[in-house]
Amino acid sequence: EIVLTQSPRTLSLSPGERATLSCRANQNVDSNYLAWYQQKPGQAPRLLIYAGSTRATGIPDRFRGSGSGTDFTLTVTRLEPEDFAVFYCHQYGDSPRTFGPGTKVDIK
Amino acid sequence: QVQLQQWGAGLLKPSETLSLTCGVSGGSFSGTYWTWIRQLPGKGLEWIGEITSGGSTNLNRSLKSRLKMSVDTSKNHISLNLSSVTAADTAVYYCARRRIGFFSAMDVWGQGTTVTISS
Numbered sequence: 001e002i003v004l005t006q007s008p009r010t011l012s013l014s015p016g017e018r019a020t021l022s023c024r025a026n027q028n029v030d031s032n033y034l035a036w037y038q039q040k041p042g043q044a045p046r047l048l049i050y051a052g053s054t055r056a057t058g059i060p061d062r063f064r065g066s067g068s069g070t071d072f073t074l075t076v077t078r079l080e081p082e083d084f085a086v087f088y089c090h091q092y093g094d095s096p097r098t099f100g101p102g103t104k105v106d107i108k
Numbered sequence: 109q110v111q112l113q114q115w116g117a118g119l120l121k122p123s124e125t126l127s128l129t130c131g132v133s134g135g136s137f138s139g140t141y142w143t144w145i146r147q148l149p150g151k152g153l154e155w156i157g158e159i160t161s162g163g164s165t166n167l168n169r170s171l172k173s174r175l176k177m178s179v180d181t182s183k184n185h186i187s188l189n190l191s192s193v194t195a196a197d198t199a200v201y202y203c204a205r206r207r208i209g210f211f212s213a214m215d216v217w218g219q220g221t222t223v224t225i226s227s
Contacts (some may be wrong), residue, residue, distance in 0.1 A: 050213035
């Protein structure tokens with residue numbers, strides 16, 4: 001089973017700042033099957049990035065996915081007030097599909 | 109625009125069977141992996157399994173012995189049954205769509221169903 005680890009677990013930033021979130025796997029992940037989700041309290045997760053770096057429909061270009069192998073990154077180039085939430089990485093190329101434990105981005 | 113609407117019992121006793129249904133509207137039912145995911149209280153996300161419109165399944169081995177997924181193509185419904193539940197199965201359960209091809213991920217989610225297991 002592919003285990004995903006995310007760091008940091010909490011990131012305290014101000015609107016306008018850059019957020020860099022890391023996702024590390026215990027074995028190689030096909031970057032074509034790596035996604036990032038954003039979840040706000042009481043809501044279902046929202047797909048941000050799929051296939052490693054492709055933004056989902058309607059996702060602004062301040063969200064950027066990158067990486068390969070065992071190391072992946074989600075970058076939010078300039079945080080907007082609505083971006084503060086929990087972010088999960090997810091691999092769906094191997095079974096069982098797995099999620100990272102999440103990084104909470106909160107307002108400093 | 110595809111929408112997923114979930115329903116099912118929200119309160120169960122230990123040893124009972126959890127049954128949830130996800131109705132698909134506004135889009136194609138075929139060419140898709142219909143997926144169930146759960147979120148334990150205050151915790152992250154756990155993939156339960158997926159089923160195609162043709163009924164082929166891929167289930168999480170940790171739940172497989174208690175798990176049944178099915179599709180009803182006449183109603184555009186997907187169903188989840190988890191038997192012999194315990195308090196550890198208390199979670200918010202989601203259904204989601206993952207289209208086959210183009211490295212698609214789960215892009216449309218149901219509203220979630222809170223399931224509590226308590227005696």
